[in-house]
Amino acid sequence: MSFPWANHYEPKHPLMQWVDQRLPLPRLVYNAVGAGYPVPRNINYWYNFGVLAGVALMIQIITGVVLAMHFSAHVTTAFDSVEHIMRNVNSGWMIRYMHMNGASFFFIVVYFHIFRGLYYGSYKAPREVVWMLGVVIFLLMMATAFMGYVLPWGQMSFWGAQVITSLFSAIPLVGETIRTWLVGGFAPDNATLTRFFSLHYLLPFVILGVVILKIWALHIPGSTNPTGVEVQGPQDTLPFHPYFTAKDFVGICVYLMLFAIFVFFMPNAMGHPDNYIPANPLSTPSHIVPEWYFWPFYAILRAFTINFLWIPAKLWGVIAMFASILLLFFLPWLDSSRVKSTAYRPMYKIWFWVLVVDVLILAYCGGAPAEEPYVRISQIAAAYYFAHFLIVLPILSFIEKPLPMPNSIAESVFAKAGHKDAAAAPAGAAAAPAE
Template identity: 70%
Template sequence: MSFPWAKQYTPSHPFMKWMDERLPLPRLVYNAVGSGYEVPRNLNYFWNFGFLAGLCLVLQIVTGIVMAMHYAANTEVAFDTIEHTVRDVNWGWLMRYAHANGASAFFVVIYIHIFRGFFYGSYKAPREMVWLLGVVIFLLMMATAFMGYVLPWGQMSFWGAKVITGLFSAIPFVGEPLQQWLLGGFAPDNAALNRFFSLHYLLPFVILGVVILHIWALHIPGSSNPTGIEVKSESDTVPFYPYYVAKDGWAIGVFAILYCAMVFFAPNYLGHPDNYIPANPMSTPAHIVPEWYFWPFYAILRAFTQDFFFIPAKLMGVLAMFGAILVWFFLPWLDKSPVRSGAFRPVFKWFFAILVVDMLVLFYCGGAPAEEPFVMISQLASFYYFAHFLIILPIVSAIEKPKALPFSITESVLGKDEDAALEPSA
């Protein structure tokens, strides 16, 4: 968002003047992430996770391109090409482990980014489009990650593909033809592996395009902030550069330490042991489970064990699994509270804390065997998950009495000192 007091790009070098007249790329960068972009001065460290998500995407694209140079999408050699990359290609082990753990890092960052949005009301007007595009990005990430998990063609890759694509057969009338169309046959084989590899390579660039739209939509109303109130004066903002570039730099340093610790010291910790065994269609693993970042939605899928009248349990599970993400699209209209930030909503805070615990329970149950008591716990957790968004949130937003908001962003940072509040930023 361009404020009247924001610095304007004025090139001084003759070449930069010539460039600005013909291709104003430096002006675009200056206004997007430089001194020309003013942001609220009270952003906390939860706002660093948007930048970290972009960094993770770049890491995944770069390492993925290198991995693709040595991969063959053929069921006879796919597993061996991954092992060849790790063992024989110069720095191949680094690319493989950076890419595999980068997917987990990406989802950790995104989950924190999403729940920050839940708490601080980042989905509320005038930022609905920013939120909707963010949900689209998450759905594309889920599809990309699933297809990538199939590519190593280990035991869990094959059986995961068989189970997940088998869910489409639950759709009445068109389910089985749709499943066969996705796989290119009746079971995961060469055709499916080629299709998944092509889409896994393509979708990150689609995600990059949607991310650009996401950032574009963000720059129209400007960044939200922990108080949820809008910018009122120059004292409420600071230039993105150098203040938040430095803050993002610190966050990158912490992220890099944790990321490198996983890549160098525990590269296979998050991988399933069965996926280090070549795929065998004649040997079913004892416990089929997807990657950890799918666990809460897998738990919701498995929570439905009984048919409901004429609706099969499998179909209800599939609808609930997809509905668990699709419900996020309606958050701007489900939460009608005039206050954005959960920091000023005492009742909302408690239910948000319960939602976080509920999500952690779903994570645990999704990775646990499909047996009691985990099935019953999944059912209770799934019920609360949907109740939170469809019942509790609308009711709380209608009856809750929020705390008094500060007069301005500056007041929330410096207190109610009028002289300090009116002092313009440097």
């Protein structure tokens, strides 16, 4: 989508003119995140989480590169090298805690980003590719986080690798071969650690590349907005800078303050104490759990306890766990409602919050022991998770009667701002973005 009313980059200084003619990087930045990129004027603070995810990714890359300078990817020295970073490297404790908590904060903002997309219909046409690239980023994040969790080579690192990689053995015929190839042997060992370290270092840069593709894809149709109404003219937009860079700056400040609280005052609150015990293949922890951001999917994995149709329960669990994520790829076609924003879908709004509660229940059960009543609750919650996307959404798309929508973004903004004649509001009026 082109915006003919957008500001265009015109360098004034001779040096910038010379650079722009040979390497139009300033023009690219100006059009991507500057005054040359108009966005809907009613974007609210829920749209900050995309920028926050970018900030979290850069923190992970920078701290990860520094940690890699001191980490030893060998089973006999990995745990000690982490302790060396914590005790002997200048500010090593801070860098390690930033990286460790940064992973959790990265997933927090991404989960908010996903649910914001679900609420405002960001997955609908013409932004299907933007949504699918986001799901690809999420899958890459999960792979990167799992491999990073193995690197300290503590008790939970080793046994987490043992449990998760053993899932591949459930695949008929080729499962054990895949597991052996992935682990580099019959059990997690030095080959596992070295290849996981290599991939853990590489994948964040792959994620960064997909993020650039996602931003590129987003700039074609433009950003969505809380009303779900498409941009119809210059009266519906404001330049990204300075209006929304200021709003993003507020969000970044709040994010960094919360991040600093965890790094400096409660750095191990989101970790597991068993990972401060060196890995011991002969001593199994009483309760093996992955990191908290995997708990909903871990609960779905454990929800299958009975063999069905000659397929083992373990394989059903693996299929369901991966299907719960891959299902998001098909969301643009499962929800065929023409209305994007949940604000104008009263029936779907109820079911959306039911889904939020359902995912929280799955997360709680995923972190709980594999016993009753948690297994039974996981089964019910997992059943609803799939029913929400495969049954509830398609049915609501046909039977729901949406609320009246504004004719334009400007009309909804100026109406909230108190204009008597919202439709006649001047195109250049800089009303405050609706919250």
